Amino acid sequence: MVKGRQGERVRLYVRGTILGYKRSKLNQYPNTSLVQIEGVNTKEEVAWYAGKRLAYIYKAKVKKNGTHYRCLWGKVTRPHGNNGIVRSKFTSNLPPKSMGSRIRVFMYPRFSTHHRFTLLHHLLIQSAAFLPPRPPNRTVTPPHFYIRTTGYSTTTNQTVSRQPTIAHLSTTAPHLTHQSDHQFIRTKPPLPDTARSTTPSSDHTLCHGFSRSLLIHTICVT
Incomplete structure (x- = not known):
């Protein structure tokens, strides 16, 4: 048994007619098509269809x-004149044979209200607030050595502590400054043991997300 329809009918689209391309006295603009929406006769009525989706179906x-x-999908961009004609743009220009053909103007919202989409550059702007600031007008030279969290290797196969902490590095290597989340670069020659102060150097900065107890697995010397 087929279940009967419940509720009132919902109209998804209205019909329209493609009138042709937008033209001036000397030029023709095939990337902009003129559409007459059925039942729309004034400029004020066109305002409700601004941004609505269009569908041109052909064989x-x-x-x-x-x-x-x-x-071919498109959208209503703006009114054209005062008699209800609208300008529209499509993913690709409508062919000349489309003039006088029928088109569907959808009435539901052009954006989904159930799924919210965020532009990628908005996410990048939000994530940039959590990154350490970059020094202005500073050119980064190739570093002498790195401290990474991936592995340990040296050119001379020297033996160094396998798990130095950041607190330990602030006293033993104060000449390191932060470059990225997992990388420190050398900015000045290391000081002698007698010239080092007990307080950490101002050139040594910690990344946002690092803690004093985080263990860095390796030191890589280039």
């Missing part, structure tokens, strides 16, 4: 994905 000769029909 092609070559079968693709099991069908001969194709669909």
Whole structure:
């Protein structure tokens, strides 16, 4: 038994007619098409359709994905004149044979209200607030040695402590400064043991997310 329809009918789109390309006295703009929406006759009524999606469905000769029909998607950009005609742009320019054809103007919102999408550059701006500031007008030269969290290797196979802590590095290697989350670079020659102070050097900065008890696994000398 087929379940009957419940509730009132919902109209998903209204019909429209493609009038042609936008034209001036001397030029033609094929990237902008003019559409007359059915039942819209004034400029004020066009305001509700601003940004709505358009679908131009046509039949092609070559079968693709099991069908001969194709669909070009577009959107209403702005009104054109005062008699209800709108300007529209599509993913690709409409062919000349589309003039006078029917088009569907969808009435549901152009953005999904159930799924919220965030632009990538907004995420990058938000994540940049958690990164350490970059020194202005400073060129980074190739570092003499690195401290990484991936492994330990030296050119002379020297034996060094396997798990030095950041607190230990602040006193034994105060000439290191932070470059990235897992990398420190040498900025000045190491001081003699007699010239080192008990307080950590100002050139040694910690990354945001590092703690004093974090163990760095390796020191890599280049």
